[in-house]
Amino acid sequence: MTATAEAPRAAARRPEGTRRRALAGYLFVAPFMIVFAAMFAVPLIYAAYFSLFREQLVGGNVFVGLDNYARAFTDPAVWEGLGRVGAFFLLQVPAMLVVALALALALDTGLTRLSRFARLGVFVPYAVPGVIATLMWGFMYGPQFGPFAQLAEKIGVGVPDFLGADLMLGSLANIVFWEFTGYNMVILYAALRAVPGELYEAAAVDGAGQWRTAWSIKIPALRSALVVCMVFSIIGSFQLFNEPNLMQPLAPTVIDSSYTPNLYAYHLAFTGQEYNYAAAVSFVLGLIILVGSYAFMLATNRRSRS
Amino acid sequence: MTAIARNVKRRRPKRSTILTVGVLAAAAYFLLPLFWLVVASTKTSEDLFSTFGLWFSGDNAFFANVRETVTYDNGVFLRWMGNTLLYAVAAAGGGALLAALAGYGFAKYRFRGNRAMFMGVLGAIMVPATALAIPTYLLFAQIGLADTVWAIILPSLVNPFGLFLMRVYVEAAVPDTLLEAARIDGASEARIFFQVVLRLLAPGFATVLLFALVQTWNNYFLPLIMLNDPDLYPITVGLARWQGQAAAAGGASGDLIPLVVTGSLLSIVPLVIAFLFLQRYWQSGLVSGAVKQ
Numbered sequence: 001m002t003a004t005a006e007a008p009r010a011a012a013r014r015p016e017g018t019r020r021r022a023l024a025g026y027l028f029v030a031p032f033m034i035v036f037a038a039m040f041a042v043p044l045i046y047a048a049y050f051s052l053f054r055e056q057l058v059g060g061n062v063f064v065g066l067d068n069y070a071r072a073f074t075d076p077a078v079w080e081g082l083g084r085v086g087a088f089f090l091l092q093v094p095a096m097l098v099v100a101l102a103l104a105l106a107l108d109t110g111l112t113r114l115s116r117f118a119r120l121g122v123f124v125p126y127a128v129p130g131v132i133a134t135l136m137w138g139f140m141y142g143p144q145f146g147p148f149a150q151l152a153e154k155i156g157v158g159v160p161d162f163l164g165a166d167l168m169l170g171s172l173a174n175i176v177f178w179e180f181t182g183y184n185m186v187i188l189y190a191a192l193r194a195v196p197g198e199l200y201e202a203a204a205v206d207g208a209g210q211w212r213t214a215w216s217i218k219i220p221a222l223r224s225a226l227v228v229c230m231v232f233s234i235i236g237s238f239q240l241f242n243e244p245n246l247m248q249p250l251a252p253t254v255i256d257s258s259y260t261p262n263l264y265a266y267h268l269a270f271t272g273q274e275y276n277y278a279a280a281v282s283f284v285l286g287l288i289i290l291v292g293s294y295a296f297m298l299a300t301n302r303r304s305r306s
Numbered sequence: 307m308t309a310i311a312r313n314v315k316r317r318r319p320k321r322s323t324i325l326t327v328g329v330l331a332a333a334a335y336f337l338l339p340l341f342w343l344v345v346a347s348t349k350t351s352e353d354l355f356s357t358f359g360l361w362f363s364g365d366n367a368f369f370a371n372v373r374e375t376v377t378y379d380n381g382v383f384l385r386w387m388g389n390t391l392l393y394a395v396a397a398a399g400g401g402a403l404l405a406a407l408a409g410y411g412f413a414k415y416r417f418r419g420n421r422a423m424f425m426g427v428l429g430a431i432m433v434p435a436t437a438l439a440i441p442t443y444l445l446f447a448q449i450g451l452a453d454t455v456w457a458i459i460l461p462s463l464v465n466p467f468g469l470f471l472m473r474v475y476v477e478a479a480v481p482d483t484l485l486e487a488a489r490i491d492g493a494s495e496a497r498i499f500f501q502v503v504l505r506l507l508a509p510g511f512a513t514v515l516l517f518a519l520v521q522t523w524n525n526y527f528l529p530l531i532m533l534n535d536p537d538l539y540p541i542t543v544g545l546a547r548w549q550g551q552a553a554a555a556g557g558a559s560g561d562l563i564p565l566v567v568t569g570s571l572l573s574i575v576p577l578v579i580a581f582l583f584l585q586r587y588w589q590s591g592l593v594s595g596a597v598k599q
Contacts, residue, residue: 018416024495025415032408032469033423039461040430040438047441103332111322112329120582121333124340127577129524131542132570135549136339139346139567140359147342147359182336239434242526246546249553265436270531275440282437290432 051279068280077258078281082238082288084169085260089237092173097229099177100184101222105214107185108192119189123182130179134246137175138163142250163251172243180236184229191225192218227300231293238289241266261285347371347568351561371568383569385537386544390523390573392455393540397462398518405465405514409472410503414485424473427466435527443531457532458540462522468514475510476503512587516580523577541573 054064072078103122107115125133140146141162149159162171195218203213241262248255257271258264261281269278342359348368349357357363376383412424442461446452451460480503488498504511526542533539539547545566552562 021415021495022417025411025417025420027495028411028415028499029408029423032404032427032464035404035460035463036427036430036466039442039464040433043438043441043445044433046445047437050441050444099332103329106325106329109322109325111320112326113321114326114330118329118333120585122336124578124581125336127520127581128340128574129520129526129542129577131524131526131546132574133339135545135566135570136343138549139563140339140342145355145359150358178336178339235432239436241435245526245530246549249550262434262436265434265440266527266531269436269440275444278440279437282434282440286432286434286437289434293432 047279048283050276051283053276055274055276068277069284071277072280072284075281077264078261078284081258081261081264082285085238085240088169088173088240088260089234091169092176093230093233093237095173096177096181096233097184097226100181100188100229101219101226103181103185104188104192104222105218107189108218109210109214111210119186123186125179125181126183126186128179130175130242131246133179134175134243137171137178138247138250141171163247163254165254168247168251168254172240172247175243176236176240180233184233187229188222188225191222195221223300227297230296234293234296235289238285238292343567343571347564347571349564351564354563354567367564368568371564372572375565375568375572378565382536382544383541383565383572386539386541387573389455389538390540390542391576393458393462393525393529394519394522396459397522398515400459401463401465401468401518402511402515404463405468405472406504406507406511407499409469409474410476410480410499410507412469413473413476414480414482424469427469430464430466439528439531442528446532452532453534453538455538458525458529458538461528462518462525465514465518465521468518471514471517472507472510475507475513479506479510509587512584516584516587519580520577541569545569545573 051068052063052065053061054067056062103118106112107119112118128136140148143149143159143161143163146162148162152159161167199217199221200213203217208216239262240260244255244259244263245266255263257267262285265278265282265285268274268281272278338360345360345362346354348366348371349363350365350367350370353363353365353367412420438461443452443457446457451457484502485498488502493501523540524542525540526546529538529540529543530546533543536544536547548562548569549566552566555562
């Protein structure tokens with residue numbers, strides 16, 4: 001009531017109000033943006049700057065232009081690491097998203113018993129820090145008291161060497177799969193819950209069964225949520241660090257200092273003191289992630305339009 | 307929110323055994339390591355090696371293990387837990403508040419640079435952890451902040467994904483008409499935010515808070531490079547250090563392994579409890595996040 005009565009007066013003082021309101025907008029975003037600038041923008045600009053230098057025994061810090069980047073692009077250790085995280089991505093992400101999608105769809109049918117328990121059970125690993133998850137799986141993979149080794153021994157088959165060179169990438173993929181499938185499932189499930197009920201009613205009237213509904217209504221409705229899950233997975237996979245870093249003491253000969261690009265940059269900076277080159281390597285990695293995510297979003301956009 | 311509540315009530319026909327079995331099998335896989343952890347924490351180090359990992363052994367050493375874990379090395383475990391709690395609460399609480407303020411500002415105010423700034427922050431999600439951590443460490447070392455609690459709390463205050471969620475949430479939960487009415491009643495912009503908006507944002511705020519809490523609790527890379535002083539370690543770095551010592555010593559220091567196991571279990575209990583109790587919040591918060599994406 002008051003709103004309508006006061007409307008003309010409010011409209012009359014709009015110019016001043018708009019300016020004051022813009023100021024209020026700046027004030028609301030200022031605290032976040034200031035911290036963001038200090039903790040994100042400044043370090044990044046600083047890193048971009050010192051990635052153009054090289055520390056030399058003679059002459060100290062020398063400006064070398066893009067030499068560090070040229071070196072990164074031709075460094076076999078960088079490419080080996082990138083190839084490994086690429087393989088890791090292909091090994092882990094499709095499996096994770098397919099299982100997360102299947103679980104979300106199954107739970108959304110409402111046809112499963114104990115669905116609340118199942119949903120929480122699948123999600124609970126997300127609440128477990130990645131460090132703890134890796135320690136746990138590391139113990140379980142172990143040949144001495146890991147339950148898999150114990151079972152294999154009992155049955156009399158050879159103990160698979162989960163921490164050996166052949167299986168390590170798969171073992172790491174399993175840890176990340178364990179950590180993040182539930183998270184992706186909850187996002188997809190949440191998106192499914194938001195599909196308007198009328199769509200299902202219409203489908204039921206048209207005689208569509210559960211499978212048909214899932215394929216023709218639910219999966220298309222999950223499109224944008226799936227794209228988001230995928231982009232986060234690209235970013236996460238290529239930045240792989242914690243899991244191999246923690247597995248290193250268990251398998252020092254398998255995981256070397258350039259096992260993943262992030263691990264390589266870390267060792268360059270903190271054991272080799274090659275900060276300048278490390279910054280260049282991590283920028284190259286960031287660039288590849290950016291290009292990869294952007295290309296993926298572009299591809300899905302184009303396909304949805306045609 | 308009400309539309310979603312209504313959705314949930316859709317009538318469902320008979321149950322499916324195949325789907326139930328499949329979903330429960332998945333849940334079993336995801337719960338298996340946690341079950342292993344619980345079992346392992348009840349064993350002495352001899353039993354750990356000599357009895358089957360997925361079932362309890364004769365005598366229960368759980369309380370002895372807990373006692374040993376919290377008293378080892380002058381109780382450094384409790385110190386690490388306290389540090390983690392401090393870092394998580396300060397960074398998640400502060401970060402969620404910053405994200406709520408800015409999310410509201412970006413969603414409800416028109417000003418020059420609004421969209422550009424928002425997209426700039428979102429783009430930051432792509433930056434690899436090392437690309438940021440190395441220069442941050444060098445800068446902090448120069449101003450004497452490396453190896454202090456600030457080295458962990460300050461960088462963790464920035465939560466781009468939290469900002470994204472908050473903005474989506476404000477758009478969904480805060481009607482413009484309400485803000486107009488409050489303005490006409492003479493409320494200042496700050497008062498509108500703290501007394502009207504923040505209350506409407508409670509579920510979204512809880513979601514962002516919870517996810518930020520997990521992120522900080524999870525933080526490993528940043529403290530690994532920032533901190534030298536073991537007294538400042540969060541639990542993740544502390545346990546990784548114990549694990550490294552145990553692995554380096556091989557069988558010789560087998561005694562550390564039960565400590566890593568029991569410490570791992572103790573360190574995840576608070577988060578799991580938080581997630582179980584705050585279910586309604588993070589689930590509804592995620593719904594609104596997922597819808598608008």
